[in-house]
Amino acid sequence: MSKIQVNGKVQEFETSTVSIIExxxxxxxxxxxxxxxxxxxxxxDRNDFGSTLVKDNDEVDFLYFMGGGSLSLTxxxxxxxxxx
Amino acid sequence: xxxxxxxxxxxxRHIILQDVGVEGQEKxxxxxxxxxxxxGLGAPVAxxxxxxxxxxxxxxxxxxxxxxxxxxxxxxxxPDVNKAKVxxxxxxxxxxxxxxxxxxxxxxxTAENALDIIKxxxxxVDGTDNFPVKFLINDACVQAGKxxxxxxxxxxxxxxxxxxxxxxCYRCVFQAPPPxxxxxxxxxxxxxxxxxxxxxxxxxxxxxxxLTGVGDLLTNRxxxxxxxxxxxxxxxxxxxxxxxxCGDHPTITELVDYEQATCEIKxxx
Numbered sequence: 117m118s119k120i121q122v123n124g125k126v127q128e129f130e131t132s133t134v135s136i137i138e139x140x141x142x143x144x145x146x147x148x149x150x151x152x153x154x155x156x157x158x159x160x161d162r163n164d165f166g167s168t169l170v171k172d173n174d175e176v177d178f179l180y181f182m183g184g185g186s187l188s189l190t191x192x193x194x195x196x197x198x199x200x
Numbered sequence: 201x202x203x204x205x206x207x208x209x210x211x212x213r214h215i216i217l218q219d220v221g222v223e224g225q226e227k228x229x230x231x232x233x234x235x236x237x238x239x240g241l242g243a244p245v246a247x248x249x250x251x252x253x254x255x256x257x258x259x260x261x262x263x264x265x266x267x268x269x270x271x272x273x274x275x276x277x278x279p280d281v282n283k284a285k286v287x288x289x290x291x292x293x294x295x296x297x298x299x300x301x302x303x304x305x306x307x308x309x310t311a312e313n314a315l316d317i318i319k320x321x322x323x324x325v326d327g328t329d330n331f332p333v334k335f336l337i338n339d340a341c342v343q344a345g346k347x348x349x350x351x352x353x354x355x356x357x358x359x360x361x362x363x364x365x366x367x368x369c370y371r372c373v374f375q376a377p378p379p380x381x382x383x384x385x386x387x388x389x390x391x392x393x394x395x396x397x398x399x400x401x402x403x404x405x406x407x408x409x410x411l412t413g414v415g416d417l418l419t420n421r422x423x424x425x426x427x428x429x430x431x432x433x434x435x436x437x438x439x440x441x442x443x444x445x446c447g448d449h450p451t452i453t454e455l456v457d458y459e460q461a462t463c464e465i466k467x468x469x
Contacts, residue, residue: 149382159437183328
């Protein structure tokens, strides 16, 4: 059993440790490439997501890349295709 | 600074505000702020900074106003469609507050011009919509020792942090731009218009706090909110010793233009 704080909220797991990759999957993060992960206030290198284990009482934050509103439906025809 | 009767009246709500006062208002009037992007975030930032009387506002944007911008870019009006965004923004700022000197750059911020442009300003606001320029602003400001405000919005979410020389930078948090194919596609993206105002006004408040020296800036903290739940969170972030631009052994010593991933296909209509 382990209790891990993910984005400020406690989550319970049956195992004593969970890898960052598993945590990302369990939290249904839609695009793992778009998330930066902090474990107990230290950033985890993207290449270490699989090997880094999170344990009881750890705090994990998922920080998402956010661009801006313009990566959106500026293309009129694609907007129309969504409306149909 | 000698204020006229009109100016005293115009800025009276700052002047009577404890912590700001005449002294703080003078700092605002002497401030020089560069806004990168006259879009969803840049619009509220420019309007509030103009209203506050920021002495010099620089605006850089290479785009023209598109009808699809008006849902959130509140500095542009319907008759401005097809007008350069920087001109449209300048016109509104001049009407709002003739005290403000507006400098426009109708171009993109690039690795080549970034340092030259930002060196003229006290503070830089990232109001851009794409990752390559966000990283460029970060790297240029870190190298030039300029404070800046990062801002990002997507769908119902927003995030912002303020970066001063020595505090955690954008690259400390997000090591490098996401792979081009990971950037949300057209059908997954979109943004609730008012989110831009929520985030942009937070950025504008940070600028005014910086200029007046009032309060605690959003440094070493990333503020995020989700408008569906209206929950705000502030996540502590630490300066990253492995950061490629401000870490112990920086590997980025020259500015680069990353390739832009985009889903925009300019439509002719």
